[in-house]
Amino acid sequence: MSKLPQKNQFLDLSDYGRPCARIIAQSLKKTSFTPIHVTIAFVFSGLIAIVCIFHQYYWATAFFLILKSILDAADGELARIKKTPSYTGRYLDSVSDILLNLLLMGTIWYVTDGSLGYAFLAFIGIQLQGTLYNYYYVILRNKHNGDTTSRIFEDSTPIALAGEKQKNVNILFFMYKMLYGTFDKIIYRMDKDAVKSSKLPNWLMTAVSTFGLGFQLLLIALMLVFGLKHYIVPFFIGFSFFILIFIGIRRFVNR
Template sequence: MTHGKARPAREWAAEAVFRPLAERLVPPLARRRVNPLHVVLTHTAVGLLAGGLLRRGHHLTPALLLQAKTVLDNLDGQLARATGQTTETGRYLDSEMDVLANAAVLTGLAGRWGPSLTLLLSLILTTDYLWERDHRGARGEVFRDPPAQAGDDPRLLGLLRRVYAVYFTPQERVLGALFEARLRSAVGGEPTPAHRLAYTPATISWVAVNLGLSTQLLALGVVLALRRPRLYLWSLPAQVLLLAGVQLWREGQVRAQRQPSSSG
C-alpha cells in the first residue's frame, strides 16, 4: 500500500526509485513509533554532511549521501500519513530544512554562488507548488489535506511560520502575481473558469513535477559520480528557461481556447 501524496502528475525519480525504497521502511518505523519529525532532522543532517564533503572536494560519498537523503525525504511524509502523524509543524519543517540542506550542498559546490543558486532552485520548486495549486483550484479539488494531528508546539510552529513568511511567501506572491497577470493578459480581461482550466493543464504539472527535489538530487548524484558537478549547476538556469517556455505555451493554450468565442 502506498502512502504517497495524490498529485496531478507523477515525478518519475520519486515514483520509480525513491518512494518504493522509502515505502519499505514505513512498516518497521511505524511499529517502533518513530516520529516523522526525527526523519526530517535526520535527512537534513545527511544533506549538511554531503555539503561539507563537497566543500572539501569529495564526489562519490556526497553523491551516495544525497541519494540516502532523498530516500529519507520521501519517507517522512509517507510515515506521517501512514501513522496519522501529519502536522502543520512537519510541513513547515520539511520545506525549510530542505532549503538548509540545499544551501549547504550548492555552497559546497559553487562557493559564493551557492546562495544565489539555492534561491534559483527554490524558485523552480515554488513554480511546481504554484502550478499544482492552480491546477487543483481550477478543478475544485483539495490542494492539501488538513493535518491529521493537532497539538503542535505553538512556539516552534510560530517560529517556522515566520521563517516561511520571510523566505517562501515572497516567492509565492511574486510568482503567483506574475502568472495571474500573464493569464489576464492572454485572456484580455477577467479570466473565466474555462480560461483557468485551459491555463492549468496536467501537462504543465508533469513538467514542473519532474523538476522536483527527488529529480534534482538524483541528477546531482549522477554528475557527481561522473565528477562533472558543473553540469548540474548549469542545468539550473536551463530549467528556468524550460519553465519559461512552458509558461508561454500555457498562455497559448488560453488564447487558443478563446478563439471560438471571439470569432463567433
C-alpha cells in the same frame, strides 16, 4: 499513500524515492519514531552529503543526496500512515530544504572555485523552479481533494493540528515566510491565474516535476559523479528559463 486520488496521479520524476520511502514508513509504523524524527534524519543525510563534497567523495555524495530525497518522502508517508499530519512537520521540512540547498550551492561554489554571484543565482533558480512545481502541485491537490497540509497561499499562520503546539507552528511558519515568501510572491505574480486553471494535464505535471527537489538533487549527484561539477551552476541558471516555458504552456492549455 499518495497525495492525490489515483485517477489524478502523474509520473513525478522527482519522486523516484517514493517506493523506498513507503517501505521505511511502514517499518516505522508501530514504533515511537515520528515524522519529525525522519525529517531530522534527512537533514543529517544532506549535511553528510555536503561534507562529502568538501572531501570530493562524489559517489558518497550521490548516495547521501539520494538517501536525503528518500527520507524527505518518508516523513510525509509516515505522517499519513500514522494519521498525524502537522504544520510543524510541513514547515520544518521546507525550512530544512532551503537551508540545505543554500549550503549545497555554497559548497559547490567553494570546490569549483567559481563565481559566488553565479552560485547565488543558481540557488535562486533552484528555489524558483521548486516553487513553481510546488505551486502547481498544491493547486492540483486542493482541486482534487488530495493532501491539503500545504496551502496554495501561505499568507497566514495556520491553527495547530491535534498533537502539535501552536508555538512551534508560529515559529516555523515565520521562518518559512522569511525564507520562501519572496519566491512564492514571484511565482504567483508570474502566473496568478494558475489557481483558476481548469486543466493541469498529467503530461505537464510530469514535465514540471523536473523542477522538484528530488530530481534536482539527482541531477547534482550525477553531475558530480561524472566529473561535471563545473557545469552545475550554469546548468541551473539556464534551466530556470523553463519556468517561462512551463507557465506559457499552462496558459496555452487553459486558454
